[in-house]
Amino acid sequence: MEQPSIAEAGRLLRAGQTTSEALTRAALAQIARHDPALNAFITLTESRALADARRADAELKAGTDRGPLHGIPYALKDIYDTAGIRTTCHSKLRVDVVPEADSAVAAQLAQAGGVLLGKLATHEFAIGGPSFDLPFPPARNPWNRDHVPSGSSSGSAVAVASGMVRMAMGSDTGGSIRAPAAYCGTVGLKPSYGRVSRRGVFPLSTTLDHCGPLTRSVEDAAITLQVIAGHDPLDAASADVPVADYLSGLQRGVAGLRIGIPRAFFANAQAVTQEVLDGIDRTANALRDAGATVEDVTLPDFSVFSACGRVIMLSEAFAIHEADMQSRPQDFGAVAFLRFILGATVTGADVIQALRLRRELTDAVNATLDRYDALITASGLAPAPRFDAPAEASAAASPLQTIPFNVTGHPALSVPVGLTASGLPIGLQVVGRPFDEATTLRIGRAVERLTGWEDIALPM
Structure with missing residues (x-):
């Protein structure tokens, strides 16, 4: 069964009709069922995910609401630094690198109460792939495993398209969010340059790199952007531009445009x-x-x-x-x-x-x-x-x-x-x-x- 949308999951959580732990266990079951054939995950953080979920359930029960991603499972392309969890860039050169601090986006998602399921396959350093001479196999397209999922946010697109998660973070330097989204049938958003902080994300080209989500729906992408958008003074390219309300006009249609x-x-x-x-x-x-x-x-x-x-x-x-x-x-x-x-x-x-x-x-x-x-x-x-x-x-x-x-x-x-x-x-x-x-x-x-x-x- 497909996971509920981020918005619907949030409604169910707040109505007491499900728990973050239940959503997380369902996601982990989907990963166990499909990932051996798809290779979306490099590192699965099951213990961290269950701890995140239980914390979210306790906070929501106590009346602490961190927003629309509170208790929602997600995953990160394996170029996003995660404190205490290896960040490999899908490369032999970084196969054992364990950062001491979170990337800005990882920290924002944690602060928002999200549940980290793990780190996802990419092309080596977000450019080299698909390739079979790396420490981890390339991800495969869930619509047909004989076909590529594109890259470099390949694992992110595969994880969403196979129902493992509703949202996974990717990066885009020449199309690395939008291309796998197109090949795998997901939504992929490359925000404006400077809209989302890239601090702590391994660079490919600093003047072209963008961070953004791959999601099952446009609404899921809008919700995610609402959480991660904003100025970061520690990212030299970050733009100090007000963040709009991405949900208020989402259903207005296109009449007059x-x-x-x-x-x-x-x-x-x-x-x-x-x-x-x-x-x-x-x-x-x-x-x-x-x-x-x-x-x-x-x-x-x-x-x-x-x-x-x-x-x-x-x-x-x-x-x-x-x-x-x-x-x-x-x-x-x-x-x-x-x-x-x-x-x-x-x-x-x-x-x-x-x-x-x-x-x-x-x-x-x-x-x-x-x-x-x-x-x-x-x-x-x-x-x-x-x-x-x-x-x-x-x-x-x-x-x-x-x-x-x-x-x-x-x-x-x-x-x-x-x-x-x-x-x-x-x-x-x-x-x-x-x-x-x-x-x-x-x-x-x-x-x-x-x-x-x-x-x-x-x-x-």
């Missing part, structure tokens, strides 16, 4: 599938029928966004790992090593030009969003490829459409809009104005309802 589609991003791409095109068109028509104005818009070419993002990402990633690349190259998995080494070829001039271009691309998106409340576009051009597809074919068959909004920092939400004939999910992105996650989530909620995704059962 203006939505743009940068169709050239995906319509003529060589790898795009007809099922993805049909999914976007069906969603656009449903939004029109619900009262929104939906029109095609023009942005700079997707390849320009992609090249800009890759130059920044690879140069920063190499700088972070340069010492280990020189002293312990044999301890990296092959995929991560080959991707990091590309950063050594990027010149200082390349980086300066990419940063200049980033400003121009951000201005272009902002100019479009001066006329539209949000954009919708593909999350990826095709559903999840198979593990055994050749690497070149996989890249050509299912390129992702996510990196533009890491470059620009706009909030972006991947929402499932249906299944292919082969039974694999298709995702669509909703992109909002800077720090307007409220409208982004509102449109995502309408998409979820209008496409009927909320009525589609989990794969297991």
Whole structure:
């Protein structure tokens, strides 16, 4: 049986109709049932989870209410530092690293009364995967275990899509929340750059990294963001911008909103599938029928966004790992090593030009969003490829459409809009104005309802 939504679980807890311990034991049973075949978890913290749950039950019984995540089980991508619990980054280089302090988000979730179930599989250092030469196996897509779940928040998406948790935290540097959300049929929210603290999360590219949740529903994502959003003076990139009420307008629908589609991003791409095109068109028509104005818009070419993002990402990633690349190259998995080494070829001039271009691309998106409340576009051009597809074919068959909004920092939400004939999910992105996650989530909620995704059962 599927777990109740975060909101429904909260109502049941406060009405005395369930307990956090009962929710936690149900989640642990689901993990025991499905994780051996899916490899979502690297470290299961069963004792910690039960202790968290019992504490939450005692507090709620005594009248202490920490908010909407009080007593709710969740899990963390294994790049989030957790005091006393290893944080491996799915790598041999950190397989025994046990942080002394929580990351900012882990501390916020603990303060909110959440129940930590454990740490989740990723790609090595959030870039190297899927790979079979690492200390832990790659996570597998619960809709079809022969297909990849994408990455790098792979375990997070798999844990949610298989019903192990309603919410798992991920990170997104080029699409690492939205891509696995699209491939696994979950909601994935990359908030605005600076909206959620990244302190204590192992970096991939400090100017592109974002933290956010993967969830079963848009409402679950809104509830989670309400808890973790806010200024952190100890994160240099954290923005001191007021946090909106993400739930109050969630059910308002889209009547009167203006939505743009940068169709050239995906319509003529060589790898795009007809099922993805049909999914976007069906969603656009449903939004029109619900009262929104939906029109095609023009942005700079997707390849320009992609090249800009890759130059920044690879140069920063190499700088972070340069010492280990020189002293312990044999301890990296092959995929991560080959991707990091590309950063050594990027010149200082390349980086300066990419940063200049980033400003121009951000201005272009902002100019479009001066006329539209949000954009919708593909999350990826095709559903999840198979593990055994050749690497070149996989890249050509299912390129992702996510990196533009890491470059620009706009909030972006991947929402499932249906299944292919082969039974694999298709995702669509909703992109909002800077720090307007409220409208982004509102449109995502309408998409979820209008496409009927909320009525589609989990794969297991």
